[in-house]
Amino acid sequence: MNGAVNRPKLRLQGVTKAFVAPRTGHRTLALADVSLDIDQGEFVCIVGPSGCGKSTILNIVAGLDAPTAGIVEKDGAPIAGPGPDRGVMFQDYALYPWQTVQGNIGFGLNYGAPGKSMSQAERDARVAEFVKLVSLTGSESKYPHQLSGGMRQRVALARLLANGPDILLLDEPLGALDAQTRIILQAELLRIWGETAPREQRKTTVFITHDIEEAVFLADRVVVMSSHPGRVRDILTIDLPRPRDESIRADPRFGHFADEIWRLIRDQALQAIA
Amino acid sequence: MTVAAQSFSSRPIAAVARGVALPLVLLLVWQAWASTLPANTRAPSPAQVARAFETLAIGGGLVGATLQSLGRVMLGFLIALVLGVSLGVLMGSSRRVSRNLDPIVEGFRPIAPMAILPIAILWFGAGTPAALSIVAYAAFFPLLLNTIHGVSRVDRKLLQAARTMGLPLHARILRVVLPAALPSIMLGARLAMGVAWTAIIAAELAVGAKSGGGSSGGLGQMMFVFYAYSIDLNNIVVCMIVVGVVALLIDRLFRVAERRLMPWRI
Structure with missing residues (x-):
């Protein structure tokens, strides 16, 4: 009984994904031992430098990719393939x-x-x-x-x-837009998502972004990833009040969260351009 | 002046006038040249071609022959369309199927439609089935190759999106693969219609020769009869013009169909 109540909506446990290049046979580890539980109605943002396997996580939950090792479950049942219960919004909208x-x-x-x-x-x-x-x-x-x-x-x-x-999977959906449009659409996204509704009526959402402030503005929790191979570096709970509007960006805690996330990914981001 | 000239050239009447001007000049030169020839010449002249056209069109069997050729082209084209598009979808979407079938397709492709004529006549006789098989064979390759090209270039994201929305395989083919490949398929269809029309005339000419101008029918056979029995160049030129005009009309129809079928590409 109690187990069913506490069961996460989505569970990733020890998820590893290796890609093998078809010609060279070269093996790349995109994800290494990623574990993550997501609750019903939760808005989770995944941020990290490029190459951290953010999109791979999304594809695995969508059922478009199968993990090399590990468990991926929705409502306690393994995810075997794509299905209309998990909607995907692709980076270039498709x-x-x-x-x-x-x-x-x-x-x-x-x-x-x-x-x-x-x-x-x-x-x-x-x-x-x-x-x-x-x-x-x-x-x-x-x-x-x-x-x-x-x-x-x-x-x-x-x-x-x-x-x-049942579950919304969004892969950098605002990435192609200019900064002003992004900020407007972030607020609109929260409105449409149902920020004012009680939690159990909200859609469980996984949102991939490389924009730290976007992640803080939208998320209940931010998963910070590191790259080569992709691992979960840290998970931050963003306990800013909802509904959120533009004024939340001026909240000192907002800046604190953004700094914290930047501190976690700075080294790798600097390495990437060096 | 420039402004006036521009507005003049943008009018459709002006465009038609410019398109007609050069052919008209050529016709006049041709007529002038023909009038210098002796009266008993076999050389065709515009005036005689026009008279021949009138005779052939009214009770001379020209309309019937044209319709017969056109009917064969349409039927042969349809056969090629069904075979070429379905095999093209299969080969374009599966690398394994494509690897296995590619050598066969590439092996047949250089064999000209006319080269299968002897077998076609032996198997099907000198009538419509032989002509049809040659038309279908000729039209098959442009359709197949362009369908493969179009299908293999369908954006993978569009197919993935369809899977996440729960579309089963047949729906993904009908609602994603085919519309995405439609521009390529239409290009293939236009090319196929062109070669089909070329092939039917050649096939009817050759089948006509085999059957001694007897049973095969169609524009090509009509030309063969004029060539072999009456040596009437004016009538042959009439047939040639009809072939050209029908091909042009078919191509225009395809352009209209393209605009209707693909409104998103305007």
């Missing part, structure tokens, strides 16, 4: 260029819960609902190449949410 905004947002509705059992009219209504949620009303019939970077990012977010996944 929008379908031949689909309109509407077509992209509704793309997965025929396949995963909750859209599978819906009638076409209900699906259309759901698409309209998410178009509105990400403020894209009026652009429904545009193709991705007609949209700005920020608008594409919203389409990708709407598609992710419309599929109703």
Whole structure:
């Protein structure tokens, strides 16, 4: 009984991932012995220098990559492959260029819960609902190449949410945007994520970023990784109050967390450019 | 002046006028040259070609022959489309399939469509099936190779995204692979239609020769009859012009279809 209550939503235990180059046979260790428990409704950011295996963790949880060793579980059951219960927002959004905004947002509705059992009219209504949620009303019939970077990012977010996944996996979703747009969309992301809702109603979220302040602003916990091979260096609990807005950036604790994370990755970041 | 000239050239009528001007001059030169020849010449002239066209078009069997050739091209093209695209999707998405089939495909590719004609006639006789098989063979390779190219270059992220949304394999092929490869497939289709139309004329010419101008039908056979029995160059030129015009119309249709099928690429 008690075990079920305390069971983490996601559990990674001793996860190791090695890639073997097909021609040379050269073996690269992307992840070494990564252990991490994530609770229901938690927003976890993973930061670290390039080459720390951040994206590999995401791909393993998504089921797109299998770990070389270790356990990956969701709700206590091993993850065997990709599924609509774990939605992914890719770094470059992976929008379908031949689909309109509407077509992209509704793309997965025929396949995963909750859209599978819906009638076409209900699906259309759901698409309209998410178009509105990400403020894209009026652009429904545009193709991705007609949209700005920020608008594409919203389409990708709407598609992710419309599929109703249990877990949100976001791989540097704001990375391609300019600094101002990023800051605006970070706050918007928290609003859409459901910051004001009670924790058990929020979506469990894993968010990859290389932006330290972004991680502090968004996360309940920040996982700091080190590279070559990718390991968990430290995990910080960001106990800043929610809902958060711009003013939180002026909070001395905000700066303290950012400094702490920077201290943890500085050496490797400096090594990388040396 | 420059402004006026620019606005003039941007009008569609002006564009048509410029496109027609040079052919018109050439026609006039041709007619002038033909009028210097003796009256009993076999050399074709524009005026005689025009008269021949009228005779052939009205009750001369030109329309029927054109439709027959066109029908064979369409059917042969469809066969090649189904085979080429399905095999192309298979070879483009699986490196193992591609490694095994590539030597066979590359081995057949240099064999010209006309080179399989003897076998086609022996197997299928001098009629539509032989002509169809040659058209399908000719159209198959551009479709196959362009489909492979398009499918092998589908963005992996788009396929991964589809898997995370729960699309099963057949849905990933129909809703991701094929639309992503469509520009390449359409290019292959245009090239295939071009060679199919070339191949049907050659096939009908050759099948016509084999059957003694008897049973095969089509524009190519019509040309063979004019060549072998009446040595009528004016009629042959009429057929040549019809071949060219139909090919041009088909290509225009493809461009319209491309714009309709791929509105996201404008």
